Amino acid sequence: MMAGNEQHAQLMTLLRVGGIFSPERLEATDILMAGGKIIALGQDLDVPTGWPIGVVEARHLIAVPAFIDQHVHVTGGGGEGGCGTRCPEISAQEIASMGIATVVGVLGTDGISRSPAELLAKVRGLIAEGISAYMYTGAYRVPPPTLTGDLQRDLAWIPEVIGLGEIAISDHRSSQPRQDEIERIVSDTRVGAMLAGKRGICHFHLGDGKRGLEPLRRLLSETEIPADQVIPTHVNRHPALLEEAADYALTFTASVDVTAFEDAGDGLSSFDAVSRLLERGVPPERITMSSDCNGSLPEFDAEGAYIGMKVARNTALIADWQRLVREGVLPLETALGLISGNVARVLGLQAHKGRLAAGLDADITLLDDDFQPRQTYVAGVCRYSAQ
Known part of the structure; x- marks a missing residue:
């Protein structure tokens, strides 16, 4: 209740x-x-x-x-199979019942029937219901849809906007952005956030494409953008990507976000993913967990044709986190960082949460x-x- x-x-x-x-x-x-x-x-x-x-x-x-979920489709995700496959919105009750006090709303594949304005309205509705809520401006595609027509203005003038995301890379559903386009939007996000006194995270959706994390490796290697500006998520989509994420985190002293998939399929559960990252020597403070809640879990055949979809929930996030503690993978004090303190730092909210x-x-x-x-x-x- x-x-x-x-x-x-x-x-x-x-x-x-x-x-x-x-x-x-x-x-x-x-x-x-x-x-x-x-x-x-x-x-x-x-x-x-x-x-x-x-x-x-x-x-x-x-x-x-209280827990912080940095990747929630609060207005519902989906749509990859047509209008009948749009996922439902999440309620304040569903959020709070999992011990979560703070969420960051995100748009995904559908930046057409879903919009940043609709996302902002839902975020403000959750705030009115007593949930601490923020949002990323943008969606999968580049150039990203915005509220004001400009990334820097969104960050500078709209308090609820704390970053950009989720920008899709290495995915057949992405807009296949060029490297210079990625560099431009990350740079714009950084400057807009500086003007607003925010961290200005760029939250990147990783698909199962062969390029993997290469666009982000190039971004950090070839520009002056600091590693803490960029957070790749869904890095446990398949074992090879997780291995690359471990190397990425160690090479750039970067943070990576593991998704708590209900059905990991060819990927790894967030429990297994966190365990493997730790085995590879990634410090626990460089790992976060999120739910992708109310987003779609679409299935495609080898040619990329849509064949079915499930709706993600936030129950797997808490269940996998509990398992990490119960099985002694991490002590409670350290495990809390994965869904609380580490997330607050990544988002630039550590002065409050x-x-x-x-x-x-x-x-x-x-x-x-x-x-x-x-x-x-x-x-x-x-x-x-x-x-």
């Missing part, structure tokens, strides 16, 4: 939990929230009598930074002993509570 209306009459909320991971384990067990921020963490915090405060007793749960500390956004997920989300707080208000 969506909760929190009763909290609007309260100016402060005190969470009493069984433990806090910030992501490192803290001695504190209490979190005091007000005005959408964490204002104090401590042990048995004493609040003066008469203060407008609600106390939530959750001693059986642990508090962690990705950690539990005084002054940061009160985005908090409460987990049970099996690492299942039981409550999700966004800006200090409970937006999901399991029954």
Whole structure:
């Protein structure tokens, strides 16, 4: 259920939990929230009598930074098989129920019936429902569709726009952009973001084409663009691409994003992909996970003809992340970075999100002993509570 209306009459909320991971384990067990921020963490915090405060007793749960999903088709993706194959929108309930407080909306193949304006409207609708939401301007194709007619203006003047994406490369559905076109849009995104005080990520969709990551390798080798400007996603689409992604991350000290496919097919699950990247020596702080939620999972034959489609969900993201912790691939403190702290840094949101500390956004997920989300707080208000 969506909760929190009763909290609007309260100016402060005190969470009493069984433990806090910030992501490192803290001695504190209490979190005091007000005005959408964490204002104090401590042990048995004493609040003066008469203060407008609600106390939530959750001693059986642990508090962690709420999850961040940087790749969500909030308006629905799809369309590769015609208008009858458009995927549905995602709801605030579906987001919060997975412990996710922040999403970044993205357009994909369909930048015709779906538009940046529609995406912005949906992002603002999610914000109105209590979800922290942002968006990438653009879509698969180059030149990318924008809100203002200019990439730099989108970034400079629209607060919700934090980058460009998802630009498709090495995919038969891409617009087959030339290297100079890729360099131009990344450069424009960088300058527009600088003017707005944003990171300005360029989020690149990787298909299963033979060129793989070569366009991004050339971008980083032949220009002055820093590696943290560019995030390739779907790098676990097939084993050879994942191997290339490991080399890319190590060569350029770059970050790569693994997609939590429900049915990996010829690719790898996000659990297997993260495990292999770690085995190859990629530092965990250079790995992120995302869901591709409500995007399409189309199937094509050897000639590229459409033969069927499934709709991605965000359940695999949490399930694969839980498995990484349960099977000891990573300790909880480190694994949290894959869907929280690392993502906040990649997006340039680390001053507000990705950690539990005084002054940061009160985005908090409460987990049970099996690492299942039981409550999700966004800006200090409970937006999901399991029954």
